[in-house]
Amino acid sequence: EPEVTQTPSHQVTQMGQEVILRCVPISNHLYFYWYRQILGQKVEFLVSFYNNEISEKSEIFDDQFSVERPDGSNFTLKIRSTKLEDSAMYFCASNSPGQGAWTEAFFGQGTRLTVV
Amino acid sequence: AQSVTQLGSHVSVSEGALVLLRCNYSSSVPPYLFWYVQYPNQGLQLLLKYTTGATLVKGINGFEAEFKKSETSFHLTKPSAHMSDAAEYFCAVMNSGYSTLTFGKGTMLLVSP
Numbered sequence: 001e002p003e004v005t006q007t008p009s010h011q012v013t014q015m016g017q018e019v020i021l022r023c024v025p026i027s028n029h030l031y032f033y034w035y036r037q038i039l040g041q042k043v044e045f046l047v048s049f050y051n052n053e054i055s056e057k058s059e060i061f062d063d064q065f066s067v068e069r070p071d072g073s074n075f076t077l078k079i080r081s082t083k084l085e086d087s088a089m090y091f092c093a094s095n096s097p098g099q100g101a102w103t104e105a106f107f108g109q110g111t112r113l114t115v116v
Numbered sequence: 117a118q119s120v121t122q123l124g125s126h127v128s129v130s131e132g133a134l135v136l137l138r139c140n141y142s143s144s145v146p147p148y149l150f151w152y153v154q155y156p157n158q159g160l161q162l163l164l165k166y167t168t169g170a171t172l173v174k175g176i177n178g179f180e181a182e183f184k185k186s187e188t189s190f191h192l193t194k195p196s197a198h199m200s201d202a203a204e205y206f207c208a209v210m211n212s213g214y215s216t217l218t219f220g221k222g223t224m225l226l227v228s229p
Contacts, residue, residue, distance in 0.1 A: 004159070006159075031215065033216065035217075035219075041221065042206075042219050042220060042221040042222065043160070043206060043208075043217075043219040043222075044219070045216045045217065045218070048215055048216055055215070056213070056215065056216060091159065091160060093160075104150060104162045104165050105162075105217060106162075107152070107159045107160035107161070108159050109157075109158055109159035110159055
């Protein structure tokens with residue numbers, strides 16, 4: 001069964017450092033997403049990406065965040081200068097429209113980012 | 117704007133007992149509703165979804181949910197809990213553009229022998 005894969009599963013970084021979280025979406029999907037879940041809080045939408053550009057983003061997705069699809073298979077989230085409050089589980093997801101309705105989003109296993 | 121409220125951050129049941137996890141939503145458009153499950157150290161897995169049509173939807177692992185428009189609810193049920201059902205469950209509604217998801221805070225289901 002096709003799946004979304006994320007690497008690494010856990011990343012520890014020092015405050016102020018740049019991190020790149022990587023995702024390989026399902027191959028025939030067209031829309032890609034990043035969500036995050038701060039410990040004990042709800043899963044929050046960050047950004048959606050379609051046709052090589054951001055289609056929607058939340059207030060959380062400020063200038064320190066960026067996304068890229070560098071090679072047609074990977075989908076990355078870069079945090080330029082990490083802060084303690086960026087510590088969270090980051091989920092990648094993908095989906096596609098099908099027969100007039102959206103398919104459900106398929107989620108990866110997540111990357112737990114710890115900023116120290 | 118869409119929102120989701122899940123009553124109870126933790127629900128405890130005995131093995132074999134009925135599972136009821138509550139979800140209420142608000143949506144400015146006809147809602148698409150989802151339940152996801154997260155097992156320890158794993159990603160979010162779709163349990164079931166409602167888009168249109170039959171209001172009682174069945175999902176994997178014996179779970180089902182009923183869309184009640186008048187109550188703006190989409191509660192998740194399972195007649196008989198198994199130990200393997202212990203996980204965190206998230207209710208979600210799709211936004212008005214039918215693209216992104218708004219999640220509830222999640223409910224941790226604890227199953228005791």
